[in-house]
Amino acid sequence: MTPILKIDSLVKRYGGLLATDHVSLTLGRGELHAIIGPNGAGKTTLIGQLGGEARPDSGSIEFDGQDVTALMPAQRALRGLSRSYQITSVFPEFTVLENVALAMQAHCGHSFGFWKPMLRQAELTAPALRAIEQAGLAHRAESPVADLAHGERRQLELAMVLVVEPKLLLLDEPMAGMSHQESGKVVALLQSLKGRYAMLLVEHDMDAVFALADRISVLVYGRIIATGTPAEIRANEEVRTAYLGDETLPI
Numbered sequence: 001m002t003p004i005l006k007i008d009s010l011v012k013r014y015g016g017l018l019a020t021d022h023v024s025l026t027l028g029r030g031e032l033h034a035i036i037g038p039n040g041a042g043k044t045t046l047i048g049q050l051g052g053e054a055r056p057d058s059g060s061i062e063f064d065g066q067d068v069t070a071l072m073p074a075q076r077a078l079r080g081l082s083r084s085y086q087i088t089s090v091f092p093e094f095t096v097l098e099n100v101a102l103a104m105q106a107h108c109g110h111s112f113g114f115w116k117p118m119l120r121q122a123e124l125t126a127p128a129l130r131a132i133e134q135a136g137l138a139h140r141a142e143s144p145v146a147d148l149a150h151g152e153r154r155q156l157e158l159a160m161v162l163v164v165e166p167k168l169l170l171l172d173e174p175m176a177g178m179s180h181q182e183s184g185k186v187v188a189l190l191q192s193l194k195g196r197y198a199m200l201l202v203e204h205d206m207d208a209v210f211a212l213a214d215r216i217s218v219l220v221y222g223r224i225i226a227t228g229t230p231a232e233i234r235a236n237e238e239v240r241t242a243y244l245g246d247e248t249l250p251i
Helices: 043-051 073-079 096-108 122-134 150-162 180-193 206-212 230-234 237-243
Strands: 005-014 017-027 032-036 058-063 081-083 168-172 198-202 215-220 223-228
Touching: 005 043, 017 043, 017 058, 017 223, 032 043, 032 206, 043 081, 043 168, 043 198, 073 081, 096 122, 096 150, 122 150, 150 180, 180 198, 180 206, 206 230, 215 230, 215 237, 223 230, 223 237
Parallel strands: 032 198, 032 215, 081 168, 168 198
Antiparallel strands: 005 017, 005 058, 215 223
16 A cells, blocks of 8 residues: 655754754554654654655655645645644633634634634534544533643644544654653543554653554664564664663563
8 A cells, every 4th residue: 555654865954963864764544653762863853844844955755645845834734734733822711612613714724704603603513523522522622721631732732633634643742741641541542543544653652652653763863773563663772772871662
């Protein structure tokens, strides 16, 4: 099967720093592929290039069979490539449902009759409620965002991405700042989405990565040093050396 994402020899330099060093990888449809690496390895730069915020100096990005290397973030989003933390503008005084409906409205590029009461517009509320349920927040649909815990806000951000029915989710540390209990909920949520969406996950929580990933790529000093199944990565001595003193891989 043709991969939904194909990255070929991406290079990004910041002065004398080679942030991504000829990075190549593929992502299958329905696959959850994790990117791990020590701090400063280039993970955020790579995600930025895939999302369109950082233009690569060389190399190419092919998404769903088309070259998107030169496209802007909004153009990529319209094609179905969505980045989880792009959706940061939530309205604390609005409910969860209202925030997700607004995200749907913004993505569609027209008002749906902006002068009408938003929650009476089935074109907005029906997909919003489906996304909220997918994100595990159905019981909070009518709650003001100001009342949500940190983990629930991250779930809301994910619902605001899911509502536009993406083909690929770029997830940049979705469990950052969460308690152990909150992280467990997000792991269960992502597990429930596996197979329905292709996902590229950057995450420091190694337990979560090894529980979720179909494949893992290890990025060190901007270069991928290994790609494989969780079992293959766990057994790779070069990977263990790269993490020595920084992270501990789960056994």
